[in-house]
Structures are given as structure tokens and as C-alpha cells.
Amino acid sequence: MTATLHALALALSLQAAPAPAPQAPRPGTPLPPMPASLSSRAASVEAVEAQLRAAEQSLRFVETQFTERPEPSSTDSQLKRFSEGEVYSLLGDWAAASVLFYDLVSDPDFKASPRYPEAVFYLADALYQQKNDIGARVYLRDVLSLPLTPQRYKEAVSRYLAVAGRLQQFEGIDAYVDKARQLSGGVLAPDIAYVHARGTFKRLDLSPEEHQQRSRALFAPLAQGPGAFRVQAVYHLGVLSVQSGDYPAAISQFQRIVGSGPDAVVSTGLAEAEAQRFRELAYLSLGRLMYETGRYDEALDHYGQIPRESERFPESLLEVAWTYVRKQDFTQAKNATDILLLVAPDSQLAPEARILQGHLLQKLRQYDEALETYDGVVRMFMPARDKVDALLRVNHDPVAYFDNLLARNERSLDVSTLLPPLALKYASTQKEVADAVRMVGDLDSGRQGAGEAKAIAERILEALDARGLEAFPELQEGYVRAEAVDTALTAVEQSLVQAEAALVEEKLTPAEREKLLVAQGAREAQRLRFASLPTTNKELEARRQRMQAKVDAVDREAFRVGYELQSLHANAAAIRKWVEDTRDERQADPAEEREFLVQLQAEIATLRDLQAELDRTRARLATERQSTDTSLEGEAAIRARYSAALQQEHGVLRAGEGRLSGEDTRVLLRMHAVRSRIDSLRGRVAVARVALRSRLEHRVKSIRDKVRVEQALLQGYEQEVAAASGDARNLVGRIAYDSFRRVRQQFYDLVLKADTGTVDVAFSRTQDNAANIQKVAKEKADALRALDTEFKDVLSSEGGD
Known part of the structure; x- marks a missing residue:
């Protein structure tokens, strides 16, 4: 341009x-x-x-x-950044939105702006959408103390309750919920009521009695009237009944979800996929309750309602197999394990299904097939178990080994990559390992981000000077x-x-x-x-x-x-x-x-x-x-x-x-006038240069002051991240060791069950052979006695002669 x-x-x-x-x-x-x-x-x-x-x-x-155009005021700049942040939020670019709104919220001059509460909410929402629960909770708590519109306050409360449930930090939520209820005319909005109920259901700091009482009090209103959260509320009430041991009440609640009678729950406001998910959970829960109460045929009926394309289908098949085991129908039980291994051979349930299949083959006296099944489990899991054993024996102090391995690695190390592929699948299901590794990754990203921010600050100051x-x-x-x-x-x-x-x-x-x-x-x-x-x-x-x-x-x-x-x-x-x-x-x-x-x-x-x-x-x-x-x-x-x-x-x-002389003089005078105008314009150019340089100095000073403030903050961040990183590496080393040990124990148990099954097959086969020998011996003795009886007269007459 x-x-x-x-x-x-x-x-x-x-x-x-x-x-x-x-x-x-x-x-x-x-x-x-x-x-x-x-x-x-x-x-x-x-x-x-x-x-x-x-x-x-x-x-x-x-x-x-x-x-001559006036410089944009700080208010204009702030409003421009606010508008840009709103656009990024609408586009779903939460990272960019969080940067812009953090810059606004951290500006002391912006705190007097009427848009400050809205900016804090947008920042909290951007962090919430990025799953940064700790940061979101900090700013949500701040925004809930600011003047907000009723709608914004309710949205902030809903997010705060969700974050509090995930972090298990519930300080002050009752006051927030009460205020949200007042803003809704004394009745809590359904979405906030459900989030509050679900958060209470997940609380670990309550006694069993208080947990039951408070959760039921929150879910019951949602389960009674029509609404988008009725199905979820009924399901949670059923789970609460299971936890209290009231199986008949739990069965009644789950039947409301899958039934079609007057008490049936209509999935109003729920997407079909979400409604189907709750129906599948209800069928699975009913199957388990019928199994526990000895109503095996009804349990099988409920398990059979779970469709094949459901992610719960392998789980239902394994439970179907155990239900048939309880009914002593080993053939049908084996058929269920066959289907499970066919449709989900890589499922986490597959090893247990194979072990059960071996036991069923043994019950059916198909000893060769049972031995082959057990041997397959041993061949699959013994090498991985041995490798994990070697990994755990690599050092006298395995925890120190993992810590040192993490500490000397220049980049973030996923400790699970040390495992063989088969063991990795089982270790990845350990939530604490996944959370710990993610925490180390976050800390490494934070340290790297702090270093990059420090370098950017230095580059900005250098650019301002150079x-x-x-x-x-x-x-x-x-x-x-x-x-x-x-x-x-x-x-x-x-x-x-x-x-x-x-x-x-x-x-x-x-x-x-x-x-x-x-x-x-x-x-x-x-x-x-x-x-x-x-x-x-x-x-x-x-x-x-x-x-x-x-x-x-x-x-x-x-x-x-x-x-x-x-x-x-x-x-x-x-x-x-x-x-x-x-x-x-x-x-x-x-x-x-x-x-x-x-x-x-x-x-x-x-x-x-x-x-x-x-x-x-x-x-x-x-x-x-x-x-x-x-x-x-x-x-x-x-x-x-x-x-x-x-x-x-x-x-x-x-x-x-x-x-x-003459006309030449008049031409010369015009030339002098032109030269005077040139000098005048050069003076105006000089004034323009001075004005631009003055604006440059003002902007440079403003930016340099801001950068120096951020540098001071970055220094504190670097120290905090360094301390947290050291603690986290020690923690992840122990968590990694514990997880690997659990994986090793899991594989050890599978191999042990398979080896035990092999011994049981040999013992059962020996017993069968012994029984057959005894049966043959008995038959032989019976035949000899029959012969003796039949030819007794003949033998007696021969003896008399």
C-alpha cells in the first residue's frame, strides 16, 4: 500500500x-x-x-x-481487542480468544470498563472449552463476583459446577446455586439443575448417607416433570438405588427408561444418539440386576436388547456367557464367548473371554480345544509379561530409573512408549498414567511456552531499539x-x-x-x-x-x-x-x-x-x-x-x-516563488517527520513498559514451572512404575489362569481316564460275575464229576 x-x-x-x-x-x-x-x-x-x-x-x-489524525486512545484499542476476541470465540478459536481476553483482563486500565465482566467471562469460557479446568475455575470464580446479566451468570454457574465436579473442589457452590435460583424466579434452570445434580453425584467428600440424600433431592425434580434431562435423572436415580442396595427400586427406574407403559420416560429434548446410549445403559443395568437376583432368563432378555453396533455389545456378551454359566448351559456360554472374540478380538475383555472359553471347553470335555485356548493366552501374554519384568528389574530402584529417564530427556517423554505394544494397550487404560503423562506434557509445554515468551519479549525489545x-x-x-x-x-x-x-x-x-x-x-x-x-x-x-x-x-x-x-x-x-x-x-x-x-x-x-x-x-x-x-x-x-x-x-x-531584464525578470520572480514554496513544503515535511518520530517514541515507551512487566511475570512463571516440573517428574516416575507393575500383575494373572487351566485340563482328563478305567474294571467285574453266575451249574457239575 x-x-x-x-x-x-x-x-x-x-x-x-x-x-x-x-x-x-x-x-x-x-x-x-x-x-x-x-x-x-x-x-x-x-x-x-x-x-x-x-x-x-x-x-x-x-x-x-x-x-494530524489523533492517536487511537487506549479505550479504542481495548474495544478493538474485545471485538476481535468475540469474533474468535464465535469461530471457536479458543486459544486466540483466550490470549486476547487475557491481555484485556490483565490490563489495569480496562478494569473500569463496563465490558470488563464480559471479558472475564469470555476468558473463563475459552479456558473451559480448552479443558483447562484449573484456569477456568479461577476466572469463573472471579466473574461470579462481578455484575453480570442473569443469563451470563447462569452460564458461568453452569460451567463452574462442571469444573468443580471434575476437580472435586466444591467450595462456595451452594451460594452460587442459590443466586442462580433467585435469578430464575426461585426455580433453578434445568441445565444448571442437572449440572449441579451430576456434580453432587460425583462428589467424593460426602458420606454415603449424605451423598444419597443430596443426590436424590437434586435428581428427583428433574425426573418427575418433562424436560431435556428427565432420562438422565431417572438413570442416576436408578444408580443411586443400586448403590443403596435397593434392587427392586433400581429395576423400576431402569424399566421406566426402556419401557413403554404409563411410567415410561420420554426422551424429550435428547438427540437420538444420546437417548439410545441411555437405553443401552438401562438394558445393561437391568441385565446385571436380574443376574444378581437370580432371574437369569430375564437377564438374558435385557442383554439381548443391546444392538451389535453398540460399544457396550462386547460387555453384554461376556455377561451373557456368565449368565449361561450360572444356568449350567456351557454350550450357550461358549457360543457367547465365540461371538465376543469374533466381533471384538482386540477388546480389553478378550483375554478374560478366552480364559472363560477355555474353562467352558474343559466343562464340555473338549480337552484339546481347551489346551489350545490356554496355550494361545500364554503365547500372547507371556512375552509381554517377561519384557515388563525386565523393564522393572533394570535398576535396583525402578522409580529412580524412570525419574532419571524423564529428567535427562530433552523433550517430553511418554513413559508408556517403554512398554511393548500389547502392554501399552492395557497401560493406556490406566487413567492415572494417562493423566500423569498429560500433566508432564502440559508442564513441558508450559516451560517451553515460558521460554518462547521470554525470547519473544527480548526480540520485541531488541526490535524496538534496532x-x-x-x-x-x-x-x-x-x-x-x-x-x-x-x-x-x-x-x-x-x-x-x-x-x-x-x-x-x-x-x-x-x-x-x-x-x-x-x-x-x-x-x-x-x-x-x-x-x-x-x-x-x-x-x-x-x-x-x-x-x-x-x-x-x-x-x-x-x-x-x-x-x-x-x-x-x-x-x-x-x-x-x-x-x-x-x-x-x-x-x-x-x-x-x-x-x-x-x-x-x-x-x-x-x-x-x-x-x-x-x-x-x-x-x-x-x-x-x-x-x-x-x-x-x-x-x-x-x-x-x-x-x-x-x-x-x-x-x-x-x-x-x-x-x-523585462519579461525574464518576471519569469525569475515566479521561479523564486516556486523555490520559496519548496522551502516551505520542506519545512512541513520536517514537521511531519518530527510528529511521526514523537508518536514512535510514545508507542515504543508504552510497549517497552508492558513488555518489562510481562518479563517480571515470566520470571515468576519460570520458577513455578521449574519447581512443579521437578515434583511432577518424581510423581510420574512413581506412577509409571506402579502402572507397569499393575500391567505386569494383570499379565501374570492371565498367564497364571491359563497355566492353571492347562493343569485343570490335565487333571480333568486324568480323572476322566480314571473314571473310564474304573468303569471298564467295574464292567469287567460285572461281566465276570455274570459269567460265573451263568456257568455256575456247569462248573459245579464238573467239580462233582
Whole structure:
């Protein structure tokens, strides 16, 4: 935009001559020799005046648009940021919205604004949407103490209750709920009532009796009247009945969800997918209750209502199998496990289903198939169990091993990646491990973010000191326009000097002409450099692209080097881990191993130094990319030297001005008037520069003060994150060890059950064989006795004979 308007103003100033006059050349290009006729001299003055008028118009634009226009007030800036934050919130860009609203909320001057409560709510909402429960709770608590509209207050209470339930922090919620109830005319809005009830249902700080009493009191009104949360409320009442041991009441509640009678619950306001989910949960709960009360056929009927595409279907199949086991129908039980392993072979329930299947095959006396099933479980889980065992035995203190592994890793390490793939699937289901690893990742992100913010603050201060106007595009545009006007005035002065030479040169003495030639030579020596200054948008853009291409080429090479450094870091970490993990398996000389590790540590230190240097280089490249326009000081110096040469030439020509007469004198007076206007316009240009510089100093001071305040905050954040990171790494090391030990125990139990099943098969087969042998022996004895009885007379007669 700046370069385009600069070129337009310059083109107008150079092409404003009347039609009969030749087209004005590029600034710095000498005009052709002026004809000697009076009319042509007057025409040349008119051309110069036209150039001057164009330059004055350009200057007036600079004054009206940049120097005389008042600076935006802090209130205007705050409202602009508020509007931008609202737009980002509507677009769902919660990260950008949270940054803008945090900037507003942390501004002390903005606290007096009537929009401050709304900004705090938007900030809390943006954090809530990003699952930042701790931050959301802080700002939600703040916003609930501010004057809000009833609708905003209810929305804030709803979010606060949801966050409090997840964090198990319920201080002050009763007062917030009471106020929300008052704002709703004494009856709590259904959405807030449900969130409040669900939060109370999840509370762990209540006694069982109080938990039952308070939860039922909150869910009962929602379950009675029609509304969007009736189904959810009825379901939770059923769960509460199960927890209290009142199975008949629980069955009655769940039947209301799946039934069609007068007491049936209609899923008003619920999406079909959500309604179906609650129906499936109700069917599953009814099946379990019927199972517990011995009503196995009814349990099977309820389990059978869960569709095959449901995520609950594998769970229902396993419970169907156990229901058939209770009915002593082992064939149907085995069929259920077959279906489970067919539709969900990778389910977390599959191992237990395989073990149960082996037991059922044993009950059905299909011993070979049972042995094959048990062997399959052993083949699947024993290698993973052994690998986890090796991982836990890698050090005398496994917790310290994990802590050290996390501490020396340069980047966030997911400890679950240490497990074999099969074990990883089971460890990932451990909520505490997932939460702990996510916590470490968040802390690492926080530390990295604090470091990046610190580097950004330093870059901002450095840019304010080094780049000046380039840090503020608007001020830079005004300054470039002012410089363009100065260049145009110099071009006008050049045309004026050429017109003066055509008017006065004939009146000069030979000595004065000699001085004129010298002055013209000096001016001509400067002209080419003056003519090289970019004056059009195309020339400015071409220069910018050339410089950016050079910066981009270096940045691409820096990215490639950074990728190689990351690979080397990963290789070094892998080598060190391999050395420690295989120490008991290798027959290496301890002295050689220590020497190798010292060399490896030296290489790692070198990599860190290279990475730090690369980061500094890329930061400088980012700065250079934003300042690809050359500094204006060099152009100003070229223009000043050229103007001085023109002044010297004008000084020589003044010697002949007193020798003019008649009409030439009137032309000369017009030239003097033009020169006076040039000087006046140069004065206005100087005033514009001073005004722009003053605005620059004001903005620089304001931003520098803000950055220094943020730097002080960042220093405190870095210390807090560093302390929290150390504690978290110790915590994650223990959690990782405990989780891996539980996974190992889980695999151990599965293998043990399979081995036990194998022994049971052998024992059962032995018992069957023994029973068969006994049966055959008994049959043989019975047959012999029958033979003895049948041939008793014969044998007796033979004996008598």
C-alpha cells in the first residue's frame, strides 16, 4: 500500500505538465535543454509548478492521514481487542480468544470498563472449552463476583459446577446455586439443575448417607416433570438405588427408561444418539440386576436388547456367557464367548473371554480345544509379561530409573512408549498414567511456552531499539510517504535549477560558466545514485522479494540442520538407554563403558550448544524477514547530497540573475516563488517527520513498559514451572512404575489362569481316564460275575464229576 501510493504521488508529480510540454522524466534524470524562447521558459516554470502542486497534495495526504489524525486512545484499542476476541470465540478459536481476553483482563486500565465482566467471562469460557479446568475455575470464580446479566451468570454457574465436579473442589457452590435460583424466579434452570445434580453425584467428600440424600433431592425434580434431562435423572436415580442396595427400586427406574407403559420416560429434548446410549445403559443395568437376583432368563432378555453396533455389545456378551454359566448351559456360554472374540478380538475383555472359553471347553470335555485356548493366552501374554519384568528389574530402584529417564530427556517423554505394544494397550487404560503423562506434557509445554515468551519479549525489545519505525507499519508508511514527498521536492528542485540555467546561463561570464560546469559535474556525479532510489511499488516489491528470497534460503538450510540435530539428540538418548538396559547382559569393561559414556555426554553437550546457536540464528532470521525494506537513512543521505549539489549549482546561477531584464525578470520572480514554496513544503515535511518520530517514541515507551512487566511475570512463571516440573517428574516416575507393575500383575494373572487351566485340563482328563478305567474294571467285574453266575451249574457239575 505504501509503495503503491508513493509511486502514484510521484507519477502525478512528474506527469502533471500541460499537454504541449514533454512528459516528465524519472526523478534524477536531467531535463532536456530548455529552448530559449520566452514562452518555453514560462512553460517550463508552469511544469515545475505542476510538479510542486502534486508534491504538495502528497504532503497534505501525509498530514491528514498520519500526523494530524489523533492517536487511537487506549479505550479504542481495548474495544478493538474485545471485538476481535468475540469474533474468535464465535469461530471457536479458543486459544486466540483466550490470549486476547487475557491481555484485556490483565490490563489495569480496562478494569473500569463496563465490558470488563464480559471479558472475564469470555476468558473463563475459552479456558473451559480448552479443558483447562484449573484456569477456568479461577476466572469463573472471579466473574461470579462481578455484575453480570442473569443469563451470563447462569452460564458461568453452569460451567463452574462442571469444573468443580471434575476437580472435586466444591467450595462456595451452594451460594452460587442459590443466586442462580433467585435469578430464575426461585426455580433453578434445568441445565444448571442437572449440572449441579451430576456434580453432587460425583462428589467424593460426602458420606454415603449424605451423598444419597443430596443426590436424590437434586435428581428427583428433574425426573418427575418433562424436560431435556428427565432420562438422565431417572438413570442416576436408578444408580443411586443400586448403590443403596435397593434392587427392586433400581429395576423400576431402569424399566421406566426402556419401557413403554404409563411410567415410561420420554426422551424429550435428547438427540437420538444420546437417548439410545441411555437405553443401552438401562438394558445393561437391568441385565446385571436380574443376574444378581437370580432371574437369569430375564437377564438374558435385557442383554439381548443391546444392538451389535453398540460399544457396550462386547460387555453384554461376556455377561451373557456368565449368565449361561450360572444356568449350567456351557454350550450357550461358549457360543457367547465365540461371538465376543469374533466381533471384538482386540477388546480389553478378550483375554478374560478366552480364559472363560477355555474353562467352558474343559466343562464340555473338549480337552484339546481347551489346551489350545490356554496355550494361545500364554503365547500372547507371556512375552509381554517377561519384557515388563525386565523393564522393572533394570535398576535396583525402578522409580529412580524412570525419574532419571524423564529428567535427562530433552523433550517430553511418554513413559508408556517403554512398554511393548500389547502392554501399552492395557497401560493406556490406566487413567492415572494417562493423566500423569498429560500433566508432564502440559508442564513441558508450559516451560517451553515460558521460554518462547521470554525470547519473544527480548526480540520485541531488541526490535524496538534496532528497527524503530519498521516495528510499526502504520508509522513507517507515513514516514515513507513523507520521504517520497521529500524526494519529489528534490526532483522539483532539479527541474527548477535546470529552468534557471536555461534562463540565466546566457548572462554568465566565462568564469562563472566555468564554475557552473564544475557544479553541474558535481551534481551529475550524484544524479545516478539519486535516480537509483526506488520510486514505484514495483521497484520496492522487487527489492523486497530479492531480500526475502535470500532470507528464506538461509532459513530452509537452518530447518534442515535443526532436523538433523533432533535426530542426533534422539540417537544419543537411545544409545544411553541401550547401554543402561543391557548392562547386565553385556560383558563390557566398566572402565571402557565409563569412558564411552563420558564421550557421549560431551557429544550431547555439543549438540545442545549447536541447537542454542541454531535457535538464535532462526530468531535473527525471523527478525530480518520482517525488515526486508532497507533503512531510509541511506536514501535520505543520497537525497541530501544531491540536494546540496543542486544548491551549489543554484548558487552559481544567482550571479547572473541581476543581469536579467523585462519579461525574464518576471519569469525569475515566479521561479523564486516556486523555490520559496519548496522551502516551505520542506519545512512541513520536517514537521511531519518530527510528529511521526514523537508518536514512535510514545508507542515504543508504552510497549517497552508492558513488555518489562510481562518479563517480571515470566520470571515468576519460570520458577513455578521449574519447581512443579521437578515434583511432577518424581510423581510420574512413581506412577509409571506402579502402572507397569499393575500391567505386569494383570499379565501374570492371565498367564497364571491359563497355566492353571492347562493343569485343570490335565487333571480333568486324568480323572476322566480314571473314571473310564474304573468303569471298564467295574464292567469287567460285572461281566465276570455274570459269567460265573451263568456257568455256575456247569462248573459245579464238573467239580462233582
